[in-house]
Amino acid sequence: xxxxxxxxxxxxxxxxxxxxxxxxxxxxxxxxxxxxxxxxxxxxxxxxxxxxxxxxxxxxxxxxxxxxxxxxxxxxxxxxxxxxxxxxxxxxxxxxxxxxxxxxxxxxxxxxxxxxxxxxxxxxxxxxxxxxxxxxxxxxxxxxxxxxxxxxxxxxxxxxxxxxxxxxxxxxxxxxxxxxxxxxxxxxxxxxxxxxxxxxxxxxxxxxxxxxxxxxxxxxxxxxxxxxxxxxxxxxxxxxxxxxxxxxxxxxxxxxxxxxxxxxxxxxxxxxxxxxxxxxxxxxxxxxxxxxxxxxxxxxxxxxxxxxxxxxxxxxxxxxxxxxxxxxxxxxxxxxxxxxxxxxxxxxxxxxxxxxxxxxxxxxxxxxxxxxxxxxxxxxxxxxxxxxx
Ligand code: ADE
Numbered sequence: 001x002x003x004x005x006x007x008x009x010x011x012x013x014x015x016x017x018x019x020x021x022x023x024x025x026x027x028x029x030x031x032x033x034x035x036x037x038x039x040x041x042x043x044x045x046x047x048x049x050x051x052x053x054x055x056x057x058x059x060x061x062x063x064x065x066x067x068x069x070x071x072x073x074x075x076x077x078x079x080x081x082x083x084x085x086x087x088x089x090x091x092x093x094x095x096x097x098x099x100x101x102x103x104x105x106x107x108x109x110x111x112x113x114x115x116x117x118x119x120x121x122x123x124x125x126x127x128x129x130x131x132x133x134x135x136x137x138x139x140x141x142x143x144x145x146x147x148x149x150x151x152x153x154x155x156x157x158x159x160x161x162x163x164x165x166x167x168x169x170x171x172x173x174x175x176x177x178x179x180x181x182x183x184x185x186x187x188x189x190x191x192x193x194x195x196x197x198x199x200x201x202x203x204x205x206x207x208x209x210x211x212x213x214x215x216x217x218x219x220x221x222x223x224x225x226x227x228x229x230x231x232x233x234x235x236x237x238x239x240x241x242x243x244x245x246x247x248x249x250x251x252x253x254x255x256x257x258x259x260x261x262x263x264x265x266x267x268x269x270x271x272x273x274x275x276x277x278x279x280x281x282x283x284x285x286x287x288x289x290x291x292x293x294x295x296x297x298x299x300x301x302x303x304x305x306x307x308x309x310x311x312x313x314x315x316x317x318x319x320x321x322x323x324x325x326x327x328x329x330x331x332x333x334x335x336x337x338x339x340x341x342x343x344x345x346x347x348x349x350x351x352x353x354x355x356x357x358x359x360x361x362x363x364x365x366x367x368x369x370x371x372x373x374x375x376x377x378x379x380x381x382x383x384x385x386x387x388x389x
Contacts, residue, residue, distance in 0.1 A: 003173065027056060038072070049088070065083060077097050085344070102121060113136075133187045137182075140178065141171055147187075147190045151190075152166075153203065161229075239314045243300055250332070250335075253265065295322060300317065303353050
């Protein structure tokens, strides 16, 4: 036993009393209805690496379109990813969809067992523990970044939470603490405490129900524990993108399922190596990867986007299509169809930038032959704005 029984009882009692006294009314918390396992799961997946305020509107849109596990399982992956667009880490959305299908096939529902959950796509220890405890009242531990911070301080665990030994210790502590009664409330309360009180780097100890039990506070180390993660410098990535227009439709390509923005649609693109000429890189890569022979011309628009570990610069080049072949990864898309497609935020911004370039600079249209004198009106569609030739 890592935690003496009396301390365990004190932590549980104080934390649950604090939770009962009030917590954030988030849309996936349905105290009046009891927990819906599917919605609990959806929220937990969305909340990984994403803040609550960002998740809320995505969550609402998603459950409006896919209110049940069955509805999600029957949905098309592309629509799932379209609803995920902008939330990032698209593999989460793809695995959620795959797991819904798998759960329905194997169990007819989301299974009420930590082991059975762990066998589904995308379920790791955290998600399985969170769903098992919150949706099914199974006393399973779940340690996310918030919980790791609270437990590191409460038990004065000095190591970096990402280090294997520290991680194992925090999970073992949590496993001992989770009560048989109300495990879901207990886990949510720990998450809530980390999110709203036991902050990074500033803990608000005056408001903390566990302050009198906190080992880090007693040692005066509550600001130093846990140590801040060492962030490596983000990698700069230059991406060249092709604007290929045919009668007002744009040619888009589907990204490979794995990797950055996996499964989303984009202007056909390539990363540009240092020292490479972007147009030449684009012409070569599109030919090699997609069988698209293009002539890259002038730059149309550019956007910067900072991700957790990457700084992206996307530049769109107008391209003339010389030859193409049929390929399921390619599709001609009209302006009105863009909203229904999964697009990364970076790509959506680039497309918007292309639009506004043509909107505000009618005289600077990429090729001669502006079709309407006086430039391009804001009401015009992408189709019209991108009619180059
Ligand atoms: N972060 C992870 N899970 C959460 C939850 N259920 N509520 C609020 N924030 C969370």
